[in-house]
Amino acid sequence: MSLAVRYSQFGSPDVLRVVDVDEPHAGEGQVRVAVRAAGLNAYDYKVRRGGYVAEHALPSGQGAEFAGVVDEVGDGVDDVSSGDEVLGYTSFAAQAEYVVVRAANVAPKPAGLDWAVAAGIGLVGNAARRSTDSLALTADDTVIVTAAAGGVGLLATQFARATGATVIGTASEPNHDLLRSLGAIPVAYGDGELERLRAAAPHGYTAMLDNSGPASVRIGLELGIAPSRINSIVDFDTPGIGNVGGGRKSRAELVELARQTVTGELVFPILATFPLARVADAYRRFEERSGPGKIVLTVP
Numbered sequence: 509m510s511l512a513v514r515y516s517q518f519g520s521p522d523v524l525r526v527v528d529v530d531e532p533h534a535g536e537g538q539v540r541v542a543v544r545a546a547g548l549n550a551y552d553y554k555v556r557r558g559g560y561v562a563e564h565a566l567p568s569g570q571g572a573e574f575a576g577v578v579d580e581v582g583d584g585v586d587d588v589s590s591g592d593e594v595l596g597y598t599s600f601a602a603q604a605e606y607v608v609v610r611a612a613n614v615a616p617k618p619a620g621l622d623w624a625v626a627a628g629i630g631l632v633g634n635a636a637r638r639s640t641d642s643l644a645l646t647a648d649d650t651v652i653v654t655a656a657a658g659g660v661g662l663l664a665t666q667f668a669r670a671t672g673a674t675v676i677g678t679a680s681e682p683n684h685d686l687l688r689s690l691g692a693i694p695v696a697y698g699d700g701e702l703e704r705l706r707a708a709a710p711h712g713y714t715a716m717l718d719n720s721g722p723a724s725v726r727i728g729l730e731l732g733i734a735p736s737r738i739n740s741i742v743d744f745d746t747p748g749i750g751n752v753g754g755g756r757k758s759r760a761e762l763v764e765l766a767r768q769t770v771t772g773e774l775v776f777p778i779l780a781t782f783p784l785a786r787v788a789d790a791y792r793r794f795e796e797r798s799g800p801g802k803i804v805l806t807v808p
Contacts, residue, residue: 509528509529509530509531510528510529510530510532510605510606511526511527511528511529511604511605511784512526512527512529512569512601512603512604512605513525513526513569513571513603513604513784514526514527514529514567514569515556515566515567515570516567517566518557518558518559518566520557521553521787521788521789521791521792521795523556524556524570524787524788524791526784526785531606532607532608534580534581534582534585534608535583536582536583536584537583537585537611538582538585538608538609538610539578539580539581539582539585539588539594539608539610539611539614540578540579540606540607540608541574541576541577541579541596541606541608541609541614542577542578542605542606543574543575543576543602543604543605543606543607543807544576544577544623544627544806544807545574545575545576545623545626545627545628545781545805546571546573546574546575546602546603546604546627546804546805546807547571547572547574547602547627547628547629547802547804547805548571548790548791548794548803548804548805549572549573549632549659551572551631551754552570552571552572552791553791555600556568556570568600569600569603569604570601570602570603570787571598571600571601571603571604571805572597572598572599572600572602572631573595573596573597573598573602573627573628573630573631574595574596574602574627575594575595575596575617575624575626575627576593576607576807577592577593577594578591578593578594578614579591582611585611587611588611588614592614593617593619594614594616594617595614595627595629595762596609596613596614596615596630596762597609597613597630597757597762598613603784603787603805604784604807605784605807612759613759614762615759615762615763615766616766617766618766618767618770621766621769621770623806624778624781624802624804624806625769625802626766627804627805628659628776628778628802628803628804629769629774629802630757630765631754631757632659632660632663632802633761633765633774634754634755634757634761634765635741635753635754636660636662636663636667637663637667637761638753638754638756639660639664639752639753640664640668641667641752642750642752643717643739643750645668645715646672646673647671648673648714649671649673649674649714649715650673650676650709650711650712650713650714651668651674651675651676651713651714651715651716651717652676652705652713652715652717652718652728652731652733653665653668653675653677653678653692653716653717653719654678654716654718654719654724655678655719655720655724656675656677656687656694656719657679657680657683657686657687657799657800657801658719658797659801659802660719661677661679661717662686662690662775662777663774664717664719665690665692666690668717669690669691669692673715675691675693676692676694676695676705676708676709677695678694678695678696678697678705678720678724679694679696679697680697681694681696682799683799686777686800689775690775695708697720697724701727702730702731705727705731706731712731713728713732713733714737715737715738716728716733716737716738716740717739718738718739718740718741718749719740719742720742721740721742721743722742722743722745722746724743725738725740725746725749729746735747735748735749736748736750738750739751739752776801776802777800777801777802778801778802778803778804779801779802779803780793780799780803781803781804781805782804782805782806783805783806783807783808784806784807784808787805790803790805
């Protein structure tokens with residue numbers, strides 16, 4: 509037997525349990541990973557609350573990204589070996605002592621990369637990379653990144669800056685120094701946000717990477733940004749805007765995210781770590797969202 513996070517009814521973090529399950533084993537084309545850390549993502553709790561994914565089956569596991577050590581290799585796998593340290597992705601199964609995935613779903617973890625960072629970079633990195641690329645930003649752009657201190661926002665800010673664009677990031681004031689260190693101009697969100705954004709870029713804006721929702725998108729439209737130059741990973745109802753987010757994950761993308769992080773090209777702070785047994789506490793903290801960076805579960 510081994511331990512895994514499960515829930516048998518939809519609801520708050522209170523429905524989460526760490527339970528004994530049958531120990532999984534690698535089949536053909538698969539590897540088994542002894543998990544060291546597993547990332548938390550908004551998708552997890554949106555599904556767990558119910559109604560977000562049609563006919564989501566219960567009981568359910570949880571978690572989509574992990575890092576750990578390969579300890580079983582199935583037939584037909586010749587590019588991953590037992591003992592390899594890896595990061596990877598799966599569906600509703602990462603928050604567990606063991607996870608079994610296709611060998612193509614894992615990438616080598618660089619020796620200098622922290623376990624928590626390795627477990628947390630994949631999904632937010634994928635969403636940030638794809639959303640930023642969807643706008644084809646250049647040095648001529650002035651772009652708003654909303655919720656710029658969140659997991660996706662921090663990376664989107666850095667990807668946007670790498671294009672040469674001027675980046676204005678909305679965030680709470682305690683996170684402004686971090687955004688400045690990344691080359692962005694911080695603006696506090698909340699009452700008066702529209703006026704502060706106008707003041708931050710008197711010549712106007714050409715694009716928006718939204719990680720917040722419809723209220724932020726409305727501000728972008730009021731600032732004169734064309735709907736076709738707004739991409740939101742949260743607002744799926746405003747007509748004419750883009751909704752490119754997570755998807756088309758690959759080993760090559762994981763390799764590049766890990767490389768950029770371990771070399772310092774990407775800054776990716778860990779807000780907090782919790783042991784697997786405290787998964788409910790981890791999600792309570794996550795859903796309160798105080799502070800920049802990622803929350804990660806650690807597995808003994």
